[in-house]
Amino acid sequence: MQKNKTSPSLKDRIHTLTSSKGGSAFTATLLAIGMGLLFGFLVMLLASPFNSVPGFLEILLGGASRLGDVLYFATPILMTGLAVGFAFKMGLFNIGASGQYTMGMFFSLYVAFMWELPTSIHWIACIIAGMVGGMLWGIIPGLLKATLNVNEVITSIMFNYIGMYLVDMWIQGNAVMYVSSKTRTQYLPASAQIPSLGITGSNVNFAIVIAIVIAVLLFVVLNKTIFGFELKATGFNKHASQYAGMNGKRNIILTMVIAGGLAGLGGAFAILAPSSIAGSSMTYEPISVIAANGFNGIAVALLGNSSPIGIIFSALFISYIQRGGTLATMFGYKPEIIDVVIAVIIYFSAFSMLMKNTLAKILHNMANKVHTKDAENRTTKDHKKGGK
Amino acid sequence: MENYIIEMLHITKEFPGIKANDDITLKLKKGEIHALLGENGAGKSTLMSVLFGLYQPEKGEIKKNGEVVQINGPKDANELGIGMVHQHFKLVEIFTVLENIILGVEPNRMGFLQKKEARDKVIALSEKYGLQVDPDAYIEKISVGMQQRVEILKMLYRDNDILIFDEPTAVLTPQEIDELMEIMRGFSKEGKSILFITHKLNEIMSVADRCTVLRKGKYIGTVDIKETNKEELSRMMVGRDVNFVVDKKEQEAGEVILSVDQVTVASKISKKNSVSDVSFKVRAGEIVCLAGIDGNGQTELVSAITGLDKINQGEVLLCGKNITKAPIRVRSKTGMSHIPEDRHKHGLVLDYSLEENTVLQRYFEPVFQKKGFIKKPQVRTYCETLSGQFDVRSGQGPVTIVRTMSGGNQQKAILARELDKKHELLVAVQPTRGLDVGAIEFVHKQLVATRDAGKAVLLVSLELDEVLNVSDRILVMYEGEIVGEFKSNEVTPQELGLYMSGAKRNNTKENSYAKK
Structure with a gap:
């Protein structure tokens, strides 16, 4: 869709975009999205040829009619995306965003039900509690990594399970929060819910504004501050950061705390959202399933190239296309079709840079075929060497 | 008229913004050791990559034994008997010496590996040329000098008779260098032709027969080693006189x-x-x-x-x-200022820009930061001053990504940073x-x-x-x-x-x- 809009000047645009580093990442991402959508269309065509065109159009355009929902569903994955992307800048793979997210939810719920606070600040306290919960779940893998060099991937995967089962257990054991007949938590007190943005028929609320502000703040931290300088240096080359006297251990812990806090906020934003139906609210169901939004965060971060600004757009895009996917069910498609499309987009974006280079090469040099990957890699390497 | 085994005639290879090779001609006689001399970035590696089929030149042609050949890749080069030892070895660390040598040309019978056959050939070759290796040793366990022998054996195993050595002595100890020189002389006696890329003049003087000099992508000339000396070669290479003796006054510690x-x-x-x-x-x-x-x-x-x-x-x-x-x-x-041994591992964040690298040891000082925010203009000015002072050359100035700079300029950047820092x-x-x-x-x-x-x-x-x-x-x-x-x-x-x-x-x- 984005492609159609810009098609007249697309070529020129891509040309100017590729001249900058961020720009070429952007072009590569667009290419990946295009290929992912194409692949999704092929799957739909195979599954049900007659419905494929209207179904596919629904995926592409359906989100536009539900912008409120797009923003609402984008909020938590924007936060978990930041949690993954921020840690990734430091060279850490925070696969534990789900656990941190779930912890955040629980802490928010606890403050919402168990603390009595004035209406004006109750929801703020709940959000902060969510952040603290996530931080707690981020700091442990961080500490283990910094002091004992335990791989953060393994610890944080385990902490996804530990967190999820702990929260399920705590909630089921708390009579104030839990309604055992309905196997879910009580409706939240209104004072704990985040103020709505007032779009009818949608749960969109103030949290999306906070989330975008946080993303912009992270962008500033990463690019303008000493901490960001150290963080990225460590992510690029941890030996050089050691040589330069940077405190690697402190930075690892700090990064994981911040990442955890971001995912925790995601959980808080998800559970504290106001409902469009009066008298109800979001609820937590202890059903022993790891929160999918944590893993969606990985996809969002990958598509956004780990850049906070990129992550804002990738979260919005994924949320948009998910809404469209839900609407495609009207034409008899299973909602999973959209997960296939998203998966393919992520898959292509992982090597889209490579594809873009190859494409350019093929166009420029139709006669000379690319020989082997090895030779090609060497070519680009030597190319740089010779080009200085 | 003399017979040349390889002739590279009027080779021109361009990259965006730069002519890496500009009308270069290089002729290799059979059985000679031919040195290719030039500073970093003079175009030596590009020229060899053209010969090895990694690049296609815009202009010029390559002849083997007087006939024009088209080399589209390492595989074609191999079939023409051209082998190359790269500066950074291309070995599988967790494989044995033997497995690395036969990699890609494994002798097999109906898909089953015939290691015995390969082993016999490798042992015969290593004895013939005095290249002692243990065929069953793992690459990660043997010394760099030993790894180089494996690379050489790889070429011999493929029956190459035109051997390219890309800066082979950079990683060797003085003793290993002597051994390598001896091995190279042995090859030349056997009738194999050697192209030897280097910028070490002593080695050229001791082992090479002729030498072709490149400077900034241009062909400067080809000389007979017997009729030249170090001073002349270095003048050809650098374009000015080079002082080999370091001027140093006596000084009390x-x-x-x-x-x-x-x-x-x-x-x-x-x-x-x-x-x-x-x-x-x-x-x-x-x-x-x-x-x-x-x-x-x-x-x-x-x-x-x-x-x-x-x-x-x-x-x-x-x-x-x-x-x-x-x-x-x-x-x-x-x-303490420290110029580290491995400039890529410790000295630089290669994906950072030049200006970010120049403040790598000082970014936290009040000159460059205020309340945790980096003062970009000051960093930029500082980098420009330092680059001028230490003659650090880069494509786009302070914002150049250091990875794209030449080794010499990377080292100068480190030098500038460490020397300008209070120490x-x-x-x-x-x-x-x-x-x-x-x-x-x-x-x-x-x-x-x-x-x-x-x-x-x-x-x-x-x-x-x-x-x-x-x-x-x-x-x-x-x-x-x-x-x-x-x-x-x-x-x-x-x-x-x-x-x-x-x-x-x-x-x-x-x-x-x-x-x-």
Whole structure:
């Protein structure tokens, strides 16, 4: 869709975009999205040829009619995306965003039900509690990594399970929060819910504004501050950061705390959202399933190239296309079709840079075929060497 | 008319914004050793990549035995008998020597590997050319010199008779270099033709028959080694006269800046200590050189002094302050500058820009930050000043990503950063490794200037010429100990060689105790 809009000047645009580093990442991402959508269309065509065109159009355009929902569903994955992307800048793979997210939810719920606070600040306290919960779940893998060099991937995967089962257990054991007949938590007190943005028929609320502000703040931290300088240096080359006297251990812990806090906020934003139906609210169901939004965060971060600004757009895009996917069910498609499309987009974006280079090469040099990957890699390497 | 086995005629290869090769002609006779000389970035590697089929030239043609050939890739090159030993070896670390040699041309019968056959051929080849290797040793376990032999055997196994060596001596010890030269002479007697890329003039003078010189992508000329000398070659390469002798005035050493006292460092791989009980002092206004063959504890000792690794026993004092257990940042602030051995691993964040790298040791100082925010304009100005002062050249100035810069300029950037930083001691580990003559001259001048300014310099070097020319005092390390101490003007290279190989030692420990 984005492609159609810009098609007249697309070529020129891509040309100017590729001249900058961020720009070429952007072009590569667009290419990946295009290929992912194409692949999704092929799957739909195979599954049900007659419905494929209207179904596919629904995926592409359906989100536009539900912008409120797009923003609402984008909020938590924007936060978990930041949690993954921020840690990734430091060279850490925070696969534990789900656990941190779930912890955040629980802490928010606890403050919402168990603390009595004035209406004006109750929801703020709940959000902060969510952040603290996530931080707690981020700091442990961080500490283990910094002091004992335990791989953060393994610890944080385990902490996804530990967190999820702990929260399920705590909630089921708390009579104030839990309604055992309905196997879910009580409706939240209104004072704990985040103020709505007032779009009818949608749960969109103030949290999306906070989330975008946080993303912009992270962008500033990463690019303008000493901490960001150290963080990225460590992510690029941890030996050089050691040589330069940077405190690697402190930075690892700090990064994981911040990442955890971001995912925790995601959980808080998800559970504290106001409902469009009066008298109800979001609820937590202890059903022993790891929160999918944590893993969606990985996809969002990958598509956004780990850049906070990129992550804002990738979260919005994924949320948009998910809404469209839900609407495609009207034409008899299973909602999973959209997960296939998203998966393919992520898959292509992982090597889209490579594809873009190859494409350019093929166009420029139709006669000379690319020989082997090895030779090609060497070519680009030597190319740089010779080009200085 | 003479017969040439390979002729590269009027080769032009362009990259966006630069002509890497501009109308270059190179003719290789059968059975000769032909050196290809040029500074970093002169276009040597590009030209060889064209011959090896990695690039297609825009203009020009390649002839083998007088017939035009089209080389589209390493596979075509191989079929024409062209083999190449790359500067960075292309070996599978977790495979054995034999497996690496046969990789890609595995002898098989109906898909089943015939290792016996391959092994016999490899052993026969290694005996014939004096390339001793253990076919069953794993690559990760053998020395760099040994790995190079594997690369050479790979070419021989494929029956190549035109052999390209891309800077083969950069990673070798002096002894290994001599052996390699001998092996190369053997090949040439066998009738194999050798193209030898280098910027070390001594090696060319000792082994090559002819030499082609490139400068900034252009062909300068081809000379007979018998009819030329080092001075002429270097003039052709650099475009001006190069001073091989370092100008250095006598100077009295001042107070002790660095004091290393009975330092022991445990080895990470074996039970032996990699540094055992080493004591020495470096004074203001002198250059002390740690000489020795690679792997005799110099790296570990320097890591201990600079704080990259822990010290097991002993003490290190810098400007009178005990820094044995101090974090790196404290050492740096106390007055230590460090030009690391591996500039890509430690010295630079390759994906950072030049300006970010110039403040890598100073970004936290109030000049460059305010309340945790980096002052970009100041960083930019500082980088521009430094680049001018130290002649650091880069494509786009301060915002150039360091990875895209040449090795020489990367090293200059580190040098600039470390020398401009407030310091009393400069630790320079192989500061000229992989640099061309012009850059080496520059680095040496800077080291001497630092000394003349009254700073202490601790230099670690594997190059005997450098050790003798630059330093005031030489400490020879052998198996983790200091086995000899000399004034550089009172010792011959031969004498040093005996100490470096462990054939001779004097008890310097007593001397340094006496000095205390």
